[in-house]
Amino acid sequence: MGRPPCCDKIGVKKGPWTPEEDITLVSYIQQNGPGNWRSVPTNTGLLRCSKSCRLRWTNYLRPGIKRGNFTEQEEKMIIHLQALLGNRWAAIASYLPQRTDNDIKNYWNTHLKKKLDKLHEDTDQETHHHHHGCHSSSSSSYETMYKGQWERRLQTDIHMAKQALCDALSIDNKTINLPVSSSATTSGKSESVILSSNQSTATYASSAENIARLLPDWMKCSKKSPQTSSESIETKQTQSSLITQQLTSPPSEGYDNSVQFGNSNNMIHNNQINNYYSNYSNSDISQSVSPETSRFQDESKPSMENQMPPLSLLEKWLFDEASTQGDLMNISLEESDDFF
DNA sequence: AATTTAAGCAACCGCGTACCA
């Protein structure tokens, strides 16, 4: 019994996405916007389930995504936020512009958890001179610190409320971020709500711009059959460095799509790509990078730290919050002992 | 140089929630 599969397995492709599929998906979204995922496979002809399409978009094709090369500040933030919020990666990601929850989650699982474990082990050995660590490997101090789910929720809600208040007070309401409302309800998941239509056009524009930059790279990288996943990974890596580079290095504007595209030695997808590019050039996408990017961030993130400088401020804030809520936590945990 | 093992990461799966008829 159980729930029927989200997508019937017959005729539905799984596994890594090919550049062709990406192009198809992106060009469709460029025209129709993200959302209504159910209709995406049928309308595009992609042999993928809607879920897969959405995932591919949100974690990889979506504009403004930075991949790999986590900075020390980002690392710190993730650690702080994880301690604060638990494994609520979407909530954590909302504080890290350009990072996806999946990416953060992966980074945490592969790098940070180990790092913290090690750190914890070391401090453990300092405090208790010698200790054969039978407990230390399984969970970090941060994780064991907060046991109940509801405490985390509470924390998040407070955090989000604070956030929303800050937003409301400092940044005037060009963007409508409502993480509080969503987290204050049952889910606790923090998604900002995209409301205005002109904003969503901005999304498409920046989307287009971003992807447009990726495309030439695909062209260069995919000489052989794109099915081989080793290649697609290679492609991804070059893309990520490309994005990172272009997002970090300031505008330099007129990234010339057509020129780069002209260098392509692969003619297979020219029709699609040309469509693509003409679409983009019709809309006024090819402006400077940063405004588009930040506008996008505004709509999907609480937009605290689009630029790096204020980080120390945020960190301080987080620390403050962590300490004040530490007290709160003690109370909560005591009470929870009574309850459970 | 060949083989084995570990690490990294994209994508999948199942579940909970929101939303709509």
Next chain:
DNA sequence: CTGGTACGCGGTTGCTTAAAT
């Protein structure tokens, strides 16, 4: 209010690459 379903999240898998033997 209820049932159905689309969406988003977090845990997990499985493939690829890198490191170790």
